[in-house]
Amino acid sequence: MPRLSYLKALNRALGDEMDADESVFVMGEDMNFALTNVTAGFLQRFGPQRVLEMPLSEQGFTNFATGAAMAGRRPVVEFQIPFLLLLVFEQITNQANKFRLMSGGQTSVPVTYLMPASGVRTGWGAQHSDQPYSLFAHMGVKTVMPATPTDAYGLLITAIRDDDPVIFFGPLACMGVREDVDYADLLPIPLGEARLHRSGTDVTVVAVGQLVHDAIAVADELAGEVSVEVFDPRTIYPFDWAALAESLQRTGRLVVFDDGNRFAGLGAEVLATAAEQMHLVAAPRRISRPDAAIVGASPDLDAGLLPTRQQLTSAISAVLKG
Amino acid sequence: MTECQDIELEQSRRDSLYRTIRLIRRFEERCLDLVKSGDLVSGIHPCIGQEAVATGVAAALDGEDIMFSSHRGHGHFLAKGSDPSTFLAELLGRANGIDRGRGGSFHPSDFTRNIYNATGTVGHSAAIAAGAAWSVAQAGTGQVVTCFFGDGAVSQGALLEGFNLASLWRLPVIYICENNQYATSLPVGAAVAGTITGRGEAFGIPSVTVDGQDVEVVLAAMTGAVRRARAGDGPTLIEADTYRYFGHHTFEFKVRLDYRSEDELARWRCRDPLEIAAGRVSPQVRSEIDADVEAVLDEAVRFALDGARLDPADAQEYTYTTGPQPRAGAL
Ligand SMILES: Cc1ncc(C[n+]2csc(CCOP(=O)(O)OP(=O)(O)O)c2C)c(N)n1
Numbered sequence: 001m002p003r004l005s006y007l008k009a010l011n012r013a014l015g016d017e018m019d020a021d022e023s024v025f026v027m028g029e030d031m032n033f034a035l036t037n038v039t040a041g042f043l044q045r046f047g048p049q050r051v052l053e054m055p056l057s058e059q060g061f062t063n064f065a066t067g068a069a070m071a072g073r074r075p076v077v078e079f080q081i082p083f084l085l086l087l088v089f090e091q092i093t094n095q096a097n098k099f100r101l102m103s104g105g106q107t108s109v110p111v112t113y114l115m116p117a118s119g120v121r122t123g124w125g126a127q128h129s130d131q132p133y134s135l136f137a138h139m140g141v142k143t144v145m146p147a148t149p150t151d152a153y154g155l156l157i158t159a160i161r162d163d164d165p166v167i168f169f170g171p172l173a174c175m176g177v178r179e180d181v182d183y184a185d186l187l188p189i190p191l192g193e194a195r196l197h198r199s200g201t202d203v204t205v206v207a208v209g210q211l212v213h214d215a216i217a218v219a220d221e222l223a224g225e226v227s228v229e230v231f232d233p234r235t236i237y238p239f240d241w242a243a244l245a246e247s248l249q250r251t252g253r254l255v256v257f258d259d260g261n262r263f264a265g266l267g268a269e270v271l272a273t274a275a276e277q278m279h280l281v282a283a284p285r286r287i288s289r290p291d292a293a294i295v296g297a298s299p300d301l302d303a304g305l306l307p308t309r310q311q312l313t314s315a316i317s318a319v320l321k322g
Numbered sequence: 323m324t325e326c327q328d329i330e331l332e333q334s335r336r337d338s339l340y341r342t343i344r345l346i347r348r349f350e351e352r353c354l355d356l357v358k359s360g361d362l363v364s365g366i367h368p369c370i371g372q373e374a375v376a377t378g379v380a381a382a383l384d385g386e387d388i389m390f391s392s393h394r395g396h397g398h399f400l401a402k403g404s405d406p407s408t409f410l411a412e413l414l415g416r417a418n419g420i421d422r423g424r425g426g427s428f429h430p431s432d433f434t435r436n437i438y439n440a441t442g443t444v445g446h447s448a449a450i451a452a453g454a455a456w457s458v459a460q461a462g463t464g465q466v467v468t469c470f471f472g473d474g475a476v477s478q479g480a481l482l483e484g485f486n487l488a489s490l491w492r493l494p495v496i497y498i499c500e501n502n503q504y505a506t507s508l509p510v511g512a513a514v515a516g517t518i519t520g521r522g523e524a525f526g527i528p529s530v531t532v533d534g535q536d537v538e539v540v541l542a543a544m545t546g547a548v549r550r551a552r553a554g555d556g557p558t559l560i561e562a563d564t565y566r567y568f569g570h571h572t573f574e575f576k577v578r579l580d581y582r583s584e585d586e587l588a589r590w591r592c593r594d595p596l597e598i599a600a601g602r603v604s605p606q607v608r609s610e611i612d613a614d615v616e617a618v619l620d621e622a623v624r625f626a627l628d629g630a631r632l633d634p635a636d637a638q639e640y641t642y643t644t645g646p647q648p649r650a651g652a653l
Contacts, residue, residue: 063453070454162644
């Protein structure tokens with residue numbers, strides 16, 4: 001069986017969709033040399049009319065994608081660094097994502113924003129290491145963050161086919177993750193469907209992005225002692241609340257393992273919703289970056305800011321006691 | 323420079339240009355009444371005084387051509403043929419409005435007339451329009467895209483990014499800057515270093531300043547720009563010198579901002595686009611058109627005021643094309 005890396009899955013998904021649908025095209029910086037490798041080989045394969053080399057003009061080209069989408073195309077806009085999404089936060093949340101409603105349903109804006117290296121780049125400094133998925137979810141933009149190559153493939157296909165703006169976060173720490181897969185098994189995955197990586201009966205761990213792999217490792221470590229259910233929402237917004245309710249029905253205990261900042265983050269939302277509406281027998285916990293986290297200058301300092309397996313293990317024992 | 327040739331218009335076209343200007347003027351005056359009566363809750367950004375720009379621009383276009391409007395956009399819609407009744411109902415936020423009450427006065431769209439929208443983020447339609455122009459150029463449809471903005475927008479970086487992309491790829495887009503001399507209370511001279519056309523020229527875009535009070539002058543400039551765009555020769559920037567007779571927004575009737583002199587207002591009113599266009603039609607035709615416009619607007623006001631109110635339970639309808647039902651704000 002072929003070994004598929006996360007990065008190769010993105011390349012494959014995008015290439016398959018461009019083959020299948022003429023209206024799909026990709027745009028971004030350093031496309032001609034496929035700097036991020038997501039579009040490796042595309043220029044030869046699809047030509048410069050479908051692989052658009054963009055100047056360093058993020059606000060302009062994000063709006064450009066909106067216009068191209070309203071006029072019938074399906075743009076995939078690649079961003080190299082997470083903070084660029086902050087530069088175009090307005091163009092995505094206040095423009096592209098509102099135009100359907102503002103038109104009373106006359107138009108749709110089917111753009112995919114592909115962020116293939118989100119999260120910490122050790123040593124790259126404070127401005128290159130954010131993980132802003134909660135911000136977009138807060139504004140109601142469809143947001144996915146798959147953890148595995150198969151999920152990355154399936155969710156990128158779905159994001160491109162979706163008629164609304166979708167942001168795809170591919171954590172940098174997942175890019176090298178590999179999986180044995182039969183290519184024939186690669187299928188689109190619906191938005192808003194969680195995946196259970198481990199079933200368990202004692203505690204539900206909701207983990208996202210690269211933290212899914214840490215959560216799996218912790219669950220395996222604790223196997224025999226504690227039965228941990230590893231719940232990967234895969235889509236941040238819309239969140240699969242039904243599946244979470246079902247999981248908590250079984251376990252009654254919840255820990256969220258979130259790579260975003262603490263204040264008003266994904267962890268806060270999941271805890272609040274579980275507390276309001278779901279079955280809990282113990283106070284839930286969340287592990288996140290601290291409030292106001294500025295990460296990425298030195299590996300030593302990063303250790304004080306990033307969620308760890310050890311924190312997860314302690315949180316699990318705390319909710320078991322609680 | 324763009325070609326700005328003199329065109330000798332047939333009388334029927336002159337009549338029709340006058341009719342559109344009259345329609346916009348009276349539509350806006352009706353809106354002012356509806357703002358005063360409390361029926362048009364948002365207030366409006368009145369375009370009275372600027373009607374010749376929208377009219378001259380739209381007259382050079384085909385129905386299929388795409389338009390991006392602005393917050394001061396009622397004239398753009400009417401000139402491109404939007405139905406005054408459903409358009410007015412939209413401004414009143416009624417169910418029978420063009421956007422089912424979701425666009426309102428500041429951000430409407432009318433896809434039956436290929437008016438894609440009027441984004442509220444000043445200046446940002448320039449790059450959105452470039453993207454739409456790229457799509458239609460790729461598809462070879464022959465459509466051109468027009469994009470309106472004010473003098474305030476030319477200080478917005480995203481607008482200049484749009485100019486760059488449009489010129490780099492010779493896209494069929496025509497930028498129309500309605501220089502009405504103020505961005506809210508800020509005079510253009512206090513905001514713009516260099517010139518507005520200089521912004522276009524810096525990107526290699528042929529740019530011209532025209533008298534925006536004379537509809538035929540605007541039409542002539544547009545005719546050349548449309549020809550260039552359809553021929554694949556790229557974008558044009560037209561700066562139309564114009565003036566708004568009323569406040570930036572109707573809230574000014576209350577706050578009474580004082581940034582323009584009576585003298586200045588009087589000078590511009592001497593060059594009223596309505597009277598300039600009226601001077602080219604016979605008195606008899608003028609009174610026929612005026613009567614016809616009143617009848618259309620009587621009907622529009624009736625239609626809009628009769629429109630059903632929207633149900634608060636539907637406030638999030640149309641948020642997404644497919645998928646999530648947003649959760650309610652209270653359980
Ligand atoms: C980017 C941005 N900044 C500020 C505003 C608030 N605002 C709305 S209209 C306006 C003035 C715009 O002036 P101009 O572009 O000259 O157009 P005009 O109103 O004169 O037609 C301002 C400041 C906005 N909507 N968007």
